[in-house]
Amino acid sequence: MKVIRGDLKGKKGIPKNGLCIGVHRAGTMHRRYAQKLNRPLKIWSLRPDNDLLAYDKADFEGKGLSTTDNLDDIDDSLIFGVRGAPPQVREEAAKRGLEVIADATCPYVVEQEEAAVEFLEKGLNLVMLSDPNHHGIPRIRGIAEKLGRPFFIVPTVADIDSINLTRKEPIGVIVQTTFWIETYKEIIAVLLDRFADVHIRNTACIDSLQRLPVVADLARDTDAIVIIGWTEGMTNRMVETARSFTDKVFEIKHPDDLDPAWFEGAGAVGVIGANETPEWMIEAAASRLEAMG
Numbered sequence: 001m002k003v004i005r006g007d008l009k010g011k012k013g014i015p016k017n018g019l020c021i022g023v024h025r026a027g028t029m030h031r032r033y034a035q036k037l038n039r040p041l042k043i044w045s046l047r048p049d050n051d052l053l054a055y056d057k058a059d060f061e062g063k064g065l066s067t068t069d070n071l072d073d074i075d076d077s078l079i080f081g082v083r084g085a086p087p088q089v090r091e092e093a094a095k096r097g098l099e100v101i102a103d104a105t106c107p108y109v110v111e112q113e114e115a116a117v118e119f120l121e122k123g124l125n126l127v128m129l130s131d132p133n134h135h136g137i138p139r140i141r142g143i144a145e146k147l148g149r150p151f152f153i154v155p156t157v158a159d160i161d162s163i164n165l166t167r168k169e170p171i172g173v174i175v176q177t178t179f180w181i182e183t184y185k186e187i188i189a190v191l192l193d194r195f196a197d198v199h200i201r202n203t204a205c206i207d208s209l210q211r212l213p214v215v216a217d218l219a220r221d222t223d224a225i226v227i228i229g230w231t232e233g234m235t236n237r238m239v240e241t242a243r244s245f246t247d248k249v250f251e252i253k254h255p256d257d258l259d260p261a262w263f264e265g266a267g268a269v270g271v272i273g274a275n276e277t278p279e280w281m282i283e284a285a286a287s288r289l290e291a292m293g
């Protein structure tokens with residue numbers, strides 16, 4: 001069995017370690033402040049269970065870093081994690097006098113929030129193309145609530161029916177940063193049919209634009225594909241993308257999850273990590289697959 005690793009080398013905007021730029025940047029910030037301050041430090045996160053998995057978690061914890069989504073756990077200072085925070089959390093942190101040592105929110109997440117604010121302040125009704133369970137929803141919902149405007153989440157073409165607006169009411173459309181362009185082109189086409197005043201901002205991040213086509217090529221060129229990841233954004237989009245080419249898509253969170261029965265009769269198997277998957281996991285999974293062949 002031939003094992004083919006998804007080749008992200010040289011892809012614009014993807015760091016050499018294969019993480020996305022937002023996660024790579026946040027890790028650098030966490031490391032820097034842990035070393036500089038040399039004391040326990042909390043990262044406020046929308047996904048506290050996930051936010052250190054991309055790095056050497058034990059090393060970070062040894063340096064005093066830990067994550068939480070509860071401001072009550074924080075004594076005097078914090079870092080905002082890569083996924084950002086709803087405005088209400090930022091305001092509450094300020095009200096409590098907590099010092100924000102650093103804000104590691106991904107710049108693409110910040111751009112998405114800026115687009116949402118711009119549309120809402122212009123009086124548009126905000127439509128977000130996204131999985132409703134994505135961790136970013138509370139941020140954008142929080143922004144819409146703060147500005148007192150409606151917010152609609154549209155994961156599929158069928159969900160357009162749930163937008164209870166008339167044809168003439170203006171809509172501003174943003175997308176989840178990790179979207180798969182082919183899925184959302186379909187939704188945009190139907191939105192343009194249904195509404196007369198449509199404003200669109202493509203808020204996809206560079207990682208989705210570069211990583212998902214590699215997934216598509218890998219799924220097309222192999223008999224089965226293994227995706228290692230746990231993020232409800234990029235990992236789910238990678239699985240969705242691969243499934244448009246093959247049924248043999250296996251999503252795992254750790255190399256130990258691999259089952260040899262999945263690959264019986266396969267001539268070539270692809271393996272690729274999501275945006276928070278450390279390189280060692282991809283190598284370990286590839287080695288296990290090679291040993292199975």
Ligand code: SF4
Nearest residue numbers: 020022106108177205
């Ligand atoms: S997947 Fe994209 S939006 Fe999410 S942290 Fe990475 S670069 Fe930022």
